[in-house]
Amino acid sequence: MNNPENFRIIVVDDEIRAVEGLVELLRLDGYVVAGYSEPLQVLGHLKKASADLLLTDLKMPEMDGLELLQQVKTLDPALNVVMITGQGTVNDAVAAMKAGADDYLIKPLNVDELGIVISRIFTTRELLRQNQMLREASRESVTQEDFVGRSPKMQQIFRALRDVAPTMATVLIEGETGTGKELVARALHRHGLRSEKPLVTINCAALHEGLLESELFGHVKGAFTGAVRNKPGKFALADGGTIFLDEIGDMALSVQAKLLRVLVSGEFQQVGGEQTHYVDVRVLAATNKNLLQAVAAGEFREDLYYRLNVIQFTLPPLRERFGDIALLVKYFCQQIAEREGRQAVFPERDAMHLLENSLWPGNVRELENVIERAVIYAKEQPISIDDLPESLQARAVLAATLKDDSKNGADNSFTGLTIKEAEKQMILAALERCPSKAQAARELGISVRKIEYRVKEWQKQ
Ligand SMILES: Nc1ncnc2c1ncn2[C@@H]1O[C@H](COP(=O)(O)OP(=O)(O)OP(=O)(O)O)[C@@H](O)[C@H]1O
Ligand SMILES: [Mg+2]
Incomplete structure (x- = not known):
């Protein structure tokens, strides 16, 4: 069932009583309704706000329904119009249909008939809206790969990506949780000079000091209890390719010193090893901390910070680009549908409004999760407010x-x-x-x- 709060109706009739009655009736059904007694007021309304359906009387002194029909269609060709005629003017009603009205009703209005006509138009409109979003979503996914964003801030990121990817520059990616840092790292690699070679990722926050060092640089047999054989580290595995150091703000100072050495000279030693190894690796790093503050607090080496921060990407949180939310929502709806092999469904208008006007502390990742759940709850119907947390x-x-x-x-x-x-x-x-x-x-x-x-x-x- 479509939610009537998503449907905006304008009623106009020179008989004020008729308007009041109709407005009251439709509001009881939950529709959002505006009522007027003069056609010019309708035009004024449409210049300021949009609507879905106009219910207009045919015979009005200032301007008749047919003329109003023509004028509203130039303001909004997609507006649906239903003509209300007196008895004995059925020919006029037919003329109205020819001129682009969707239907007509004869006075005195039959409430059931009115309900049927409105709900049919509403259902068709909602279907068209869903189809339009489907088209937009598929267009978006073809042009932007897995990155979506039209806001100026994201456009700037895309431009920088194109410039920086095909270079060997070290890149530091900053941004709050869930803003797309890993996506940037992957895109930099994919469009880089080394896209044929491996992209090796390591999460520096997940491992404590000793283990992290061994993961990064490898260890020799017997270096510590449990080191039963030689093991190459991530830097060796990434040789010729790219390494992505995620959550670098959480790296212990002792490991930072060794990382600095690789960055400066390409040299490192395995844990417990004597031999010096050389690698040729492009380094990308990400953090949701403010690294400069960490430097000031003595938690992050300043020299390492400047080595990493040759090029910086700062991903804006969603609250600085509310405009991207609708786009992301459509994109996720489409992605989920493709993955599940079913028809995409999208949010109803009020559900979309809520998504666009909420705060997103978990940023894009949180939005993605919310949409994923909503699609499941919505059971192949358009997503309603009730499907959202x-x-x-x-x-x-x-x-x-x-x-x-x-x-x-x-x-x-x-x-x-x-x-x-x-x-x-x-x-x-x-x-x-x-x-x-x-x-x-x-x-x-x-x-x-x-x-x-x-x-x-x-x-x-
Ligand atoms: N602009 C975008 N377009 C499409 N999907 C996006 C966009 N930004 C982020 N995502 C999606 O949101 C999710 C989170 O992105 P990602 O893992 O890159 O964030 P992150 O900044 O690394 O987060 P964290 O700091 O928590 O590790 C991913 O599923 C990613 O695909
Ligand atoms: Mg991440």
């Missing part, structure tokens, strides 16, 4: 607060409040500001049900 709604409220504050430049009026209290203030303010609950819900990026639930909770207090 509850916590997103509270986060969206918080995100809206942060956005508002930065817009107003005001000091944080929510300072000292708990999230629950801030949420209450925001919901109440939205209810006051918006003509309908559905609109308030949309602006806040939460469901109407959630608002109703909260209001009931407060009433009980």
